[in-house]
Amino acid sequence: MAKTEGQIVIKKYANRRLYNTGTSTYVTLEDLAEMVKKGEDFVVQDAKSGDDITHSVLTQIIFEQESKTGNTLLPISFLRQLITYYGDQMQMVVPSFLEHSMRAFTEQQSQIREQVNRAFGETPLGKNLQLPMQMIEDQVRRNTEMFQKAMQMFSPFMTPPPKETRKAEAKDIDELKEQLRALQNKLDSL
Numbered sequence: 196m197a198k199t200e201g202q203i204v205i206k207k208y209a210n211r212r213l214y215n216t217g218t219s220t221y222v223t224l225e226d227l228a229e230m231v232k233k234g235e236d237f238v239v240q241d242a243k244s245g246d247d248i249t250h251s252v253l254t255q256i257i258f259e260q261e262s263k264t265g266n267t268l269l270p271i272s273f274l275r276q277l278i279t280y281y282g283d284q285m286q287m288v289v290p291s292f293l294e295h296s297m298r299a300f301t302e303q304q305s306q307i308r309e310q311v312n313r314a315f316g317e318t319p320l321g322k323n324l325q326l327p328m329q330m331i332e333d334q335v336r337r338n339t340e341m342f343q344k345a346m347q348m349f350s351p352f353m354t355p356p357p358k359e360t361r362k363a364e365a366k367d368i369d370e371l372k373e374q375l376r377a378l379q380n381k382l383d384s385l
Contacts, residue, residue: 207241
């Protein structure tokens with residue numbers, strides 16, 4: 196898809212079709228997901244009212260990606276915790292905190308890739324080794340701890356999560372570790 200000057204406007208019609216005004220073509224949610232991955236800036240507008248509906252369309256893309264691939268980025272315990280913040284005094288803080296955390300994670304991911312490239316260079320291992328599993332696990336652990344500490348700062352009287360929630364979180368972490376191991380095995384086999 197061609198990129199136009201500035202922000203691309205996507206129009207969503209009543210029949211749920213999406214129209215890219217930059218390329219004068221109809222697009223799918225999958226096309227929009229690819230645009231996001233390429234870093235293309237776009238806004239989705241309701242074709243009739245002109246309202247900005249970008250947030251709901253991006254949420255729909257996440258929902259489809261989660262159900263289509265079976266590989267979930269959002270563990271159940273995270274979703275449950277996120278839901279508890281709706282209507283809470285923390286609701287205004289959470290979006291900026293999550294945005295900051297994702298930005299930091301992206302920067303750290305780039306740094307890890309650079310370190311791997313410096314360490315392994317042009318060797319076959321270096322070409323196939325994207326992110327060492329232990330580095331990812333350590334980063335996930337640090338980010339989770341940082342999130343929990345930040346939430347406790349804003350809500351110092353918050354009680355610890357129930358035992359069932361902690362078990363679910365531990366299960367989610369174990370599932371993430373297993374997915375990382377499987378990814379590492381695939382990379383090693385390449």
